[in-house]
Amino acid sequence: MPEGRYVGAPIKRREDARLLTGESRFVDDIRIAGTKSVAFRRSDHAHARIVSINTDAAKQSPGVVGVFTAADIEGDARPIIASSRMANYQPTPMQILAKDKVRFVGEAVVAVVAENRYLAEDAAELVEIDYEPLAPVTDAEAAARPDSPLLHDGFASNVLVEREFKRGDVVEALWRPPVKVKARFRVHRKTPLALESRVCLAEFQAAKSHMTLYTSSQVPGIIKDALVKALDIPGSHFRVVAPDVGGGFGGKTSLYPEEALVCILARKIRGAVKWCSDRSEDLLATSQAFDEIVDAEMSVDEAGRILGVTAEVIGDVGAYSIYPWTAGIEPVQVISFLPGPYRIEHYHGRVRGVATCKPPMGPYRGVGRPVATFVMERLIDMAARKLGLDALQMRLTNIVQPHEFPYKTASGMRWDKAGFVECLKDAAEAIEYAALRETQAKAHAEGRMLGIGIATFAELTGIGSRLSASPGMPINTGTETAHLSMDATGGVTARFGVTCYGQGLETALAQVVADEMGMLIEDVRIIQGDTDAVGHGVGAFASRGAVMGAGAAMLACEALKEKLVKAASALLNAPEDEISVGQGALTTRDGESALTYSELAERYYSHMGAVPLEIKNALGELSVSRMYDPEWGTTSCATHIAVVEVEREACKIKVLQYVVSDDCGQMINPLIVDGQLHGGIAQGIGAALFEELAYDDDGQHLSASLVDYVVPSASDVPRMAMRHPELEKPENLGGIRGIGENGTIGAVAAIANAVSDALAPLGIEVTEVPTTPERLFRMLDASKKEMSNI
Amino acid sequence: MAFEKRIRVTVNGRAFERSVEPRLLLSDFLRETLDLTGTHVGCEHGVCGACTLLMNGDSVRSCLTLAVQADGAEIITVEGHGKAGEFSPAQEAFHACHALQCGFCTPGMLATVVDALRKLPLDSEAEVREALAGNLCRCTGYQHIVDAVLTINTKEEGIS
Ligand code: FES
Numbered sequence: 001m002p003e004g005r006y007v008g009a010p011i012k013r014r015e016d017a018r019l020l021t022g023e024s025r026f027v028d029d030i031r032i033a034g035t036k037s038v039a040f041r042r043s044d045h046a047h048a049r050i051v052s053i054n055t056d057a058a059k060q061s062p063g064v065v066g067v068f069t070a071a072d073i074e075g076d077a078r079p080i081i082a083s084s085r086m087a088n089y090q091p092t093p094m095q096i097l098a099k100d101k102v103r104f105v106g107e108a109v110v111a112v113v114a115e116n117r118y119l120a121e122d123a124a125e126l127v128e129i130d131y132e133p134l135a136p137v138t139d140a141e142a143a144a145r146p147d148s149p150l151l152h153d154g155f156a157s158n159v160l161v162e163r164e165f166k167r168g169d170v171v172e173a174l175w176r177p178p179v180k181v182k183a184r185f186r187v188h189r190k191t192p193l194a195l196e197s198r199v200c201l202a203e204f205q206a207a208k209s210h211m212t213l214y215t216s217s218q219v220p221g222i223i224k225d226a227l228v229k230a231l232d233i234p235g236s237h238f239r240v241v242a243p244d245v246g247g248g249f250g251g252k253t254s255l256y257p258e259e260a261l262v263c264i265l266a267r268k269i270r271g272a273v274k275w276c277s278d279r280s281e282d283l284l285a286t287s288q289a290f291d292e293i294v295d296a297e298m299s300v301d302e303a304g305r306i307l308g309v310t311a312e313v314i315g316d317v318g319a320y321s322i323y324p325w326t327a328g329i330e331p332v333q334v335i336s337f338l339p340g341p342y343r344i345e346h347y348h349g350r351v352r353g354v355a356t357c358k359p360p361m362g363p364y365r366g367v368g369r370p371v372a373t374f375v376m377e378r379l380i381d382m383a384a385r386k387l388g389l390d391a392l393q394m395r396l397t398n399i400v401q402p403h404e405f406p407y408k409t410a411s412g413m414r415w416d417k418a419g420f421v422e423c424l425k426d427a428a429e430a431i432e433y434a435a436l437r438e439t440q441a442k443a444h445a446e447g448r449m450l451g452i453g454i455a456t457f458a459e460l461t462g463i464g465s466r467l468s469a470s471p472g473m474p475i476n477t478g479t480e481t482a483h484l485s486m487d488a489t490g491g492v493t494a495r496f497g498v499t500c501y502g503q504g505l506e507t508a509l510a511q512v513v514a515d516e517m518g519m520l521i522e523d524v525r526i527i528q529g530d531t532d533a534v535g536h537g538v539g540a541f542a543s544r545g546a547v548m549g550a551g552a553a554m555l556a557c558e559a560l561k562e563k564l565v566k567a568a569s570a571l572l573n574a575p576e577d578e579i580s581v582g583q584g585a586l587t588t589r590d591g592e593s594a595l596t597y598s599e600l601a602e603r604y605y606s607h608m609g610a611v612p613l614e615i616k617n618a619l620g621e622l623s624v625s626r627m628y629d630p631e632w633g634t635t636s637c638a639t640h641i642a643v644v645e646v647e648r649e650a651c652k653i654k655v656l657q658y659v660v661s662d663d664c665g666q667m668i669n670p671l672i673v674d675g676q677l678h679g680g681i682a683q684g685i686g687a688a689l690f691e692e693l694a695y696d697d698d699g700q701h702l703s704a705s706l707v708d709y710v711v712p713s714a715s716d717v718p719r720m721a722m723r724h725p726e727l728e729k730p731e732n733l734g735g736i737r738g739i740g741e742n743g744t745i746g747a748v749a750a751i752a753n754a755v756s757d758a759l760a761p762l763g764i765e766v767t768e769v770p771t772t773p774e775r776l777f778r779m780l781d782a783s784k785k786e787m788s789n790i
Numbered sequence: 791m792a793f794e795k796r797i798r799v800t801v802n803g804r805a806f807e808r809s810v811e812p813r814l815l816l817s818d819f820l821r822e823t824l825d826l827t828g829t830h831v832g833c834e835h836g837v838c839g840a841c842t843l844l845m846n847g848d849s850v851r852s853c854l855t856l857a858v859q860a861d862g863a864e865i866i867t868v869e870g871h872g873k874a875g876e877f878s879p880a881q882e883a884f885h886a887c888h889a890l891q892c893g894f895c896t897p898g899m900l901a902t903v904v905d906a907l908r909k910l911p912l913d914s915e916a917e918v919r920e921a922l923a924g925n926l927c928r929c930t931g932y933q934h935i936v937d938a939v940l941t942i943n944t945k946e947e948g949i950s
């Protein structure tokens with residue numbers, strides 16, 4: 001059997017069989033006898049003091065087991081606080097159930113536990129809450145002012161985080177040059193929207209003093225670490241399982257009050273308690289994304305060289321600083337990543353994350369980078385237009401060149417060598433850029449509004465322990481563990497701390513293990529999504545799964561093979577250095593004797609006396625465990641090019657073509673890589689054109705259903721072409737660059753640039769996304785009026 | 791307990807007779823009463839399509855259907871398509887084309903696809919996209935699902 005036959009091949013996924021036949025097991029599919037259901041009475045006020053709560057009628061309702069308010073769970077958990085090393089950071093303790101005050105519509109106030117969900121919801125309706133409304137704090141810009149009402153009593157202001165990055169002399173750079181572009185960019189609030197809403201089920205086995213939390217989470221390791229402390233349960237008696245998870249995209253990377261609550265309630269009623277979010281609760285109370293105002297300015301010289309950039313960001317971080325990421329997770333990364341893959345000497349980025357009466361801001365696919373890329377790429381196109389330069393040329397002029405790596409960005413980040421220029425050129429070639437510009441000119445001459453949009457960017461993936469996955473966050477997200485064990489048949493079970501919410505990592509990791517061990521993939525089993533799998537794990541986020549998982553697997557395979565050599569040495573009576581491992585067997589150098597894995601394992605475990613007992617006592621089980629820490633992160637980059645047509649009469653934007661060229665390093669499975677990109681791009685198209693969580697001035701949520709919150713369907717998404725040029729691999733184990741967020745990061749900017757390009761004859765630049773039909777109508781209408789005024 | 795009505799349904803070829811509350815959704819009846827958890831619920835308000843199944847040969851949203859409305863009906867859920875090792879043509883195509891990631895939308899997608907293959911020409915990519923437009927998928931960007939549908943030989947029976 002040749003080695004290396006799986007990594008890089010389009011292996012069909014092993015997850016599919018269960019998912020295609022209904023044999024999958026999502027949290028809501030788990031059956032534990034006697035499970036009770038929780039329903040919440042959530043706040044319908046954005047900001048109000050809770051005067052009184054009457055639960056009498058709810059308690060009398062059929063099937064009700066108990067009704068709980070904050071007072072009833074007082075003392076059941078220690079405070080959960082997202083701490084940070086950031087200066088001027090104001091943390092907010094998590095409210096498991098709202099106490100004294102509610103701070104957003106949808107915040108849970110009362111929990112009703114009943115025999116089933118229908119009965120729990122019936123009873124929750126009967127709860128009476130008397131509120132004293134307080135002044136809503138809904139506009140982040142206004143909330144940042146010193147005279148704004150405060151959301152958290154005793155705070156210095158509503159500004160929870162503040163940060164600044166500076167390089168060079170931006171004042172000089174912006175003052176001197178002949179060409180400047182500036183705009184106020186607005187990216188509206190959105191939600192990750194996994195198709196499976198959040199679900200959690202806690203089972204407390206009183207006789208064993210053991211708690212199991214099944215939760216639809218991307219980060220069972222983080223949840224466990226937090227809850228053992230909060231609930232004061234020994235880690236050995238607390239297990240968190242994330243079985244099949246129906247998408248996440250960042251929305252399932254935080255610890256939620258509901259997860260803490262089901263554990264508290266399970267312990268109280270000594271049984272199993274489940275909460276299954278409905279879609280409106282998901283839209284009301286899952287962590288949200290973006291929602292930034294960016295005042296940005298760029299100066300360029302006449303040749304199109306960028307001289308300086310400033311960005312002043314106001315991020316609406318919602319009511320609480322989310323655990324563990326903090327309120328800095330999204331907005332701070334906007335200014336970190338804004339300089340992008342470009343040579344920018346003078347930069348000043350400042351950000352304030354401001355608390356408002358909305359659900360907490362959390363990580364969402366791309367984190368900060370979709371907005372940073374949107375702003376930077378828009379500025380470049382605006383400058384190019386002003387100078388009469390071509391958009392592609394302007395990028396080629398400014399992008400970091402191959403000889404400049406490693407490159408330190410203006411915000412202090414380090415880009416290791418990646419195919420910035422190569423991907424930019426490759427994408428242009430793939431879409432036949434020059435010819436496309438001619439087609440566009442013809443279309444414009446015919447009165448058709450065709451636009452081409454480029455977005456090029458770089459990101460950091462597979463981050464090790466030298467960097468925090470969120471600025472200032474004290475928990476380590478830079479390590480993952482692989483544990484391998486060989487059974488008596490020679491099969492290998494590989495357990496991982498890194499998890500999966502649908503991306504296909506189970507297959508990808510099996511490919512890596514099978515190749516490294518030189519085995520058939522069918523003989524490898526992957527276990528993940530269970531804190532019992534390894535001593536410590538973290539989870540799936542920040543494009544880390546493939547890098548960290550494969551790295552840990554490679555180290556563990558190496559160690560296991562060393563162990564197998566030792567065992568074979570005893571069994572074959574040959575010195576260790578004369579035994580080689582490969583193709584599923586151990587062979588002596590002379591080729592005289594060999595043992596397949598199954599022969600070796602069977603003899604080692606089951607043949608009495610085959611291995612001297614001193615050796616066996618010292619070697620132990622044929623299992624190993626290794627941790628991988630890539631130390632820093634690995635740069636991943638791409639160029640996206642979109643072609644759109646704006647249908648003026650219908651107020652419609654059609655995405656006609658889409659090309660991506662990326663540097664993703666070694667692909668483990670090209671099918672999975674492309675799938676990740678496709679899905680990410682579709683979400684980016686959603687963010688660019690459709691998806692918006694709307695709140696009115698009183699903080700009422702106006703988009704709590706999928707009728708109001710529009711997600712792209714199959715007919716809104718074009719066919720996409722993916723290119724992965726052969727480029728130098730990065731230095732991490734496996735040579736892998738993360739790819740999970742790439743699609744979303746590039747798509748928002750590519751689409752916005754394409755729409756602006758289409759509308760350029762009317763003098764319209766898109767500065768606000770999503771460009772919904774309504775916004776498009778207004779822009780077209782305004783330009784019509786302007787024209788008629790001339 | 792509230793007033794209940796007795797219903798008879800055939801699910802994946804098996805007959806069931808149960809007493810149900812009139813307000814019980816068909817999706818909950820399948821998932822909770824019959825323990826057929828392959829049918830997924832993504833929105834409970836008829837938009838996402840995750841709960842789609844085949845009822846009397848038509849694709850139907852089980853979150854918008856009451857269990858009592860299914861009295862006398864023939865239902866096929868995802869558990870009634872092929873099994874692992876003996877996939878139906880639609881399942882096989884989804885597997886070959888990597889048309890699923892988290893798989894949460896997949897049961898509904900399969901029902902929609904089987905129904906559409908019987909009723910619509912689905913010759914062009916645009917037609918396929920139109921046919922899928924009522925089923926949301928958040929993971930795949932639809933491309934591989936479209937590919938899967940285009941590769942299914944429409945002359946074959948949709949489900950085994
Ligand atoms: S759950 Fe039925 S359409 Fe969404």
Ligand code: FES
Nearest residue numbers: 891895927928929
């Ligand atoms: S595969 Fe996850 S929603 Fe479609």
